[in-house]
Amino acid sequence: MEKKKNISMAVIKRLPKYHRYLGELLKNDVDRISSKELSEKIGFTASQIRQDLNCFGDFGQQGYGYNVRELHSQISSILGLNKKYNTIIVGAGNIGQAIANYRFDKAGFNLVGIFDANPKLIGIRIRDIEIQDIDDLQSFLKNNHIDIGVICVPKLNAQKVCDELVQGGVKGIWNFAPVDLNVPEGMTVENVHLSESVMTLVYLLNQKEE
Amino acid sequence: MEKKKNISMAVIKRLPKYHRYLGELLKNDVDRISSKELSEKIGFTASQIRQDLNCFGDFGQQGYGYNVRELHSQISSILGLNKKYNTIIVGAGNIGQAIANYRFDKAGFNLVGIFDANPKLIGIRIRDIEIQDIDDLQSFLKNNHIDIGVICVPKLNAQKVCDELVQGGVKGIWNFAPVDLNVPEGMTVENVHLSESVMTLVYLLNQKEE
Numbered sequence: 577m578e579k580k581k582n583i584s585m586a587v588i589k590r591l592p593k594y595h596r597y598l599g600e601l602l603k604n605d606v607d608r609i610s611s612k613e614l615s616e617k618i619g620f621t622a623s624q625i626r627q628d629l630n631c632f633g634d635f636g637q638q639g640y641g642y643n644v645r646e647l648h649s650q651i652s653s654i655l656g657l658n659k660k661y662n663t664i665i666v667g668a669g670n671i672g673q674a675i676a677n678y679r680f681d682k683a684g685f686n687l688v689g690i691f692d693a694n695p696k697l698i699g700i701r702i703r704d705i706e707i708q709d710i711d712d713l714q715s716f717l718k719n720n721h722i723d724i725g726v727i728c729v730p731k732l733n734a735q736k737v738c739d740e741l742v743q744g745g746v747k748g749i750w751n752f753a754p755v756d757l758n759v760p761e762g763m764t765v766e767n768v769h770l771s772e773s774v775m776t777l778v779y780l781l782n783q784k785e786e
Numbered sequence: 787m788e789k790k791k792n793i794s795m796a797v798i799k800r801l802p803k804y805h806r807y808l809g810e811l812l813k814n815d816v817d818r819i820s821s822k823e824l825s826e827k828i829g830f831t832a833s834q835i836r837q838d839l840n841c842f843g844d845f846g847q848q849g850y851g852y853n854v855r856e857l858h859s860q861i862s863s864i865l866g867l868n869k870k871y872n873t874i875i876v877g878a879g880n881i882g883q884a885i886a887n888y889r890f891d892k893a894g895f896n897l898v899g900i901f902d903a904n905p906k907l908i909g910i911r912i913r914d915i916e917i918q919d920i921d922d923l924q925s926f927l928k929n930n931h932i933d934i935g936v937i938c939v940p941k942l943n944a945q946k947v948c949d950e951l952v953q954g955g956v957k958g959i960w961n962f963a964p965v966d967l968n969v970p971e972g973m974t975v976e977n978v979h980l981s982e983s984v985m986t987l988v989y990l991l992n993q994k995e996e
Contacts, residue, residue: 588986588989588990589982591989592979592981592985592986596964596981618966619966654989655985655988655989656988656989657985659992661991669887670883670887670888671888673884674884675980677880678881680981680984682981683981683984684988723991724991747994748987748990750983756828764987764991766983766986766987766990768980769802769803770885770890771806771890771892771893772799772806773960773976773978774890774893774895774960775801775805775865775893776798776799776801776802776976777960777974777976778866778894778934779801779866780798780958780974780976781866781933781934781957781958782865782866782869
């Protein structure tokens with residue numbers, strides 16, 4: 577498959593949604609779908625869908641539409657979901673435990689370690705993985721190849737943990753701490769800022785009322 | 787304060803970030819800040835900052851910059867953080883419990899109920915709130931004024947819960963289920979789609995490697 581560069585973040589952010597909808601069509605034994613039909617389900621315009629997918633290759637066929645199984649599998653491969661990513665979670669509080677228990681296997685998540693500073697949590701097992709002392713994080717990173725680090729520690733400790741992950745060779749960080757992390761160029765960070773999400777909700781809710 | 791309409795979602799989504807940075811400046815006893823200094827901290831350009839804030843009023847003063855306390859308080863009020871929002875969480879699994887334990891009080895969150903279908907969870911208390919049977923959700927909504935419903939149930943049940951919340955008079959929905967909910971016009975929904983977030987991370991991580 578030919579690779580196209582400079583794809584906008586807006587398009588990239590829509591890919592997982594295509595993946596999800598196509599996965600549901602597959603489950604319902606739908607073989608093919610036109611951009612118009614897909615548009616009615618997913619809520620983007622048909623022309624937007626064609627444009628988005630054209631960024632990555634020549635998928636549809638005029639008069640036939642998209643082959644659902646093929647497009648789903650192509651998007652999986654574009655997203656990189658067909659590989660495995662060794663992942664550790666740092667911070668085994670509520671969010672950390674929720675992430676550990678969540679089934680992200682579809683995204684290639686291979687959870688291999690959980691770390692926390694709280695002696696009450698160290699030694700407990702979540703999905704068969706023992707929570708380790710955060711003091712052992714650096715040596716763990718030295719001895720294991722880790723692709724993704726999930727930061728679920730309080731905001732005051734987040735940058736320190738981030739620095740250790742970067743130094744330990746982690747390539748991507750999924751950050752749940754309410755801070756913007758400083759990372760070297762080329763490092764991938766995806767933030768989930770729950771407070772910002774709920775503030776947006778509250779703002780929109782107030783607009784409707786006035 | 788004069789209200790301006792038709793503010794883009796992109797600007798709205800940046801407001802919580804301004805709020806967070808200004809809150810930190812306040813904590814560090816910073817009285818005033820220029821758009822240039824704020825730009826260096828927050829990572830938006832100074833002109834972007836001036837443009838964003840101008841959507842909501844006339845805050846800065848040429849040669850003085852922004853009064854940190856005043857701007858922070860104005861943004862709080864624009865976001866609607868100075869009010870209280872009666873909130874219930876439906877689904878007391880990992881994510882639901884994490885949200886219940888998280889401190890969203892700053893966003894005006896007033897957690898008044900948690901619901902689940904699992905008999906093992908019903909009756910347990912989280913932050914002094916007893917988990918109630920989801921079968922009692924409708925009557926609870928009838929007897930209580932609820933502003934925000936947080937949906938943390940599995941995706942197959944999400945639409946049903948959403949319909950009950952809408953019918954029960956809830957005004958805003960914070961949705962953690964990996965589905966796009968159908969809601970009547972005028973209903974506010976803010977999605978946190980964790981699978982999509984991690985897929986974006988995985989995609990970007992793969993781009994870096996090639």
